[in-house]
Amino acid sequence: MVLRLECAPAGEDIPVGPQIIHGLHEPLMVSPSGFLILVGGAAEDSGTLEVIARAGETGCSAVVLKSYGADLTSAVSAARQAGIALCTVPDDMPWRHFDALVTAASGALEPAQDTYASVGLGDLFALANVIAYQVGGAVSIEDPRGHVLAHSSLPHQEIDEIRRSAILGRQTPHRPGNSAEYERVIRADGPVRFDIPADDHTDRLAMAVRAGSQLLGLVWVLDGSPALGDGAESALEEAAKVTALHLLRARTHRDPSRRHRAEALASLLDGEIGGRTAAGQLGLAQEAGTVVVAFAQSAPEETPGLAGARIVDLVNLYCEAWHPQALCVAAGATVYALLPVRNDAGAQQRVVKFAENVCDTVRRSTQVVLKAGIGARNDRLDRVPAGRRTADRVLRALAADGGRLEAATVEDVRSRVTLLEYLDRGASNADLGPGPVQRIIEHDESNDSAYGISLLAYLDAFGEAIPAAARLSIHENTLRYRIRRIQKLFGLDLDDPETRLVTWLQLSLHQLGRADVRPDGGVSAPTKRASSNA
Template identity: 40%
Template sequence: MDAIALGDLIDVVRSPALHLLAVPGESAVRIGEVLLYDAHAPLPTAPGALLLAVGVRAADAGPLVRAAAAAGMAGVVVRGSAGAPVEEAEACGTALLAVEDGSAWHHVHLTLASAVGARPEQSDSLADLFALADAIAAATGGATTLEDPHQRILAYSTVPGQPVDEDRRQGILGLQVPGGLENAAQYQSVFAASGPVRLPPLTPDDLPRLAVAVRAGDEPLGSVWVVDTGALAPDADKTLTQGASTAALLLLRARAAHELARHRNTDLLRRLLDGTTDPSDARRHWGTGPFRVAAFRLDGGGAGSAPDSEWTALRLLDVVRLQCEARSGRHACVLLDGVVYALLPVAEGRGAGDGDQQHRPLAEHVVRRAGDALRVPVRAALGGVVADLAGVTDSRADADLVLRLLHDGLPVATVDEVRPRVTLLQLAEVLRERPELRRGSWQRVRAADAGHGTEYARTLAAWLDAGCDVARAAKELSVHPNTCRYRLRQAGRQFGIDLDDPDERLVLWLQLRTLSGSGDSASP
């Protein structure tokens, strides 16, 4: 998996609320994922993970630090530094970080996970945005933030001594501007204006703002906000306008870098799924396993015209990618022949059952969200868990087979849940490719039914499905048991079938189920 050096992580986050208390001195610490501690679940083996000590006081975190070190984790984050187990962390060779007492764990998790998932070029762009915020703050005389169109804080100034209010503190802590109708009205006025706008405080405890929209032509890219203490520089408006132009260039560059990275990621996954790339190339990008492939497909009944179908499939790709980013951490998604494939990691040290617990809720959530958003039923199939990227083609093959079995009553399934039916599908393909395996009494049975209107094939299939129980077969066929017995005797005499021979019964059942369509929907 991609990992970021601990020092780079701290630089990317750039939060005064995050403190480094202890770091191993012999080797560089690299962070690959951020986990929330759950006191009610076993601690997973997760090399390179940064564990957030949720529900554990800093002074009581010593045992957790030792357990995290034993699990191979790179470090632990505690809330507050008073009594933090610095000596235990140093003795275990584990990094120890602290966030301020008032920090909300879900905000900390979002911030750190976003920083871990950033590409190097994104990190460079992020550093440039922070530098720009500092430059604007120094030139205008007010603390500055840069935001995206969704009011997420992308960067903020750290110039010492500049007054801030509670709104700024809370926004930086969660990297999200606090909501509210009055706040929304201010944003509308900023994006409606052609230049900087001076805005009054929203509460008596807040400070006024000077704000300007960041645009590329008519497209809004974000906004820049400066806290106005009443002592801003005379040319603050001009400085802010110039800063917005620079911010637009940086945001466009960051977008281009992100799209380039996504394109490379998608192309690599496409070749990995097709088996046309060396798995070692993919390992350098996604690391080692275990992994599994999930496949998502729109139900054909709502496809519509070809352009509409393609557009809806692209929207499905967006939904899957968004939900995977929110719930699965590192992942990759690609659209191939109308099917959205997602490469999902399984937490190291866990097996297929744990993978099901991890990924099945994700698949069910995507099916619900995508179905509601696209107004088309969505199916989701989970391939088998494979130990390494070299086995991803097998997991994809599993997922493709499972997709063929899904219906309204079974919109989501793992390959293990439908393994018998998947095996029948695979047997059907083998039988259809091998003419010598298609020969047998079933062909004579089907020909007689077609020529004389009899139901020998249906009766034989029902009897074999019922485990050779005449009463159950008769009930399924809605006929009298004696009628069922008569048909079976006639089939044996007319077509030379020895129904007492278990081998003959097995071969006949397989051929009827997989070749003639006399069985249930397991036949393709």
């Protein structure tokens, strides 16, 4: 018998994921339904019992070890408490042979996942299989020090002796030229191909995995049997982007204190806890100076959940670089960052640069366009909820701004924020009866004309026909004729300053209302483009 079941507290009919070859004192990655092969663990050793307990916490389904004739009572008890199965293999069976048997059996019984959306966040072994399917060769995912974090196990893809040794030892073996190869991959902007004329060493394709400028790891793909196709390099580039997300998420799962602090931040932003309580949970002084930055996508993400998760992880990465106590949390479609700041002249500009860097990194890494609303500086944690409301207002104003700014403070868009607040208040002058602006709007809607848009552009340009006409893509004489006609048809006296002010305000509020700017910063429908027809 190759595999002996010692206990199965959740029953024998449970899903089992990819095998994980784990050394006794190595960090344990999150692995939903993982099949943990514990190499070097003695059944009665306290370290073995601790690994069994942690395997249950990280989502593994089973742990496999060798008894070497020892009593398994403690190991079985630990497995029962962890809620996972415990199995043993014969003491004289080499681990590499057992790993090969499991790989062949799992490959024959279960179809390979072939899309990134099918992989749970942080499940690096399932991710390695999908990358292997997409790129076309056996894959290993390593950290920057060459430790093997995960590897693919598709049965039709062969591996060489170097890869086999790396999997069994969880570390790429040292050999001449190894350091130079790693350095070449780390310095490159894209995939790097290695043609290796050695019997035990197959050709390789490799690429560094980054989040912004930070190196997270490397992905290596064997170009042997079968050989890689023409699209392998572009497929590996896409794989590296997805791998960055999973490596970031795996790191977050290993930091429970950050999760607890994120929960406290969410409660503080909602006003559910006060500054004193938040200070203890966030590790900040109650009088700490902070700024809230709100990030939201300007368009819905194509892959639900995936881009949003990348945004949270990338913002967290920048928060870590900003300050040890900086933190972010997602609330609906918005990601909020709380940044400790000093009270000096350059603080605001540094926060703006932080927001711009996040937006730029997210755009390059995920092709998702973000807007960033920056709240005013708060000198007490009690004021953080007010800072969030300000950041939300700025974010909403950016969405209504037509894309001119990527990140802004309230001072950058104060007028637009004020207009949106007037729009929300819904001030009505219905008792006065319909005025010229209402009649212009009704005429445009009934006749598909562009009087309102033309007049607003003219007033925005302080009555200068040339820049206003350029904005509308019409000739200035056409605009001048249109303005004279508007005054005659609707009884507008544009020589009167109060009439110009009220007309501009009503048209601007109407334009914002047509854009349907939502509180989360999204825009449901664009405003109508001016027609060249009068």
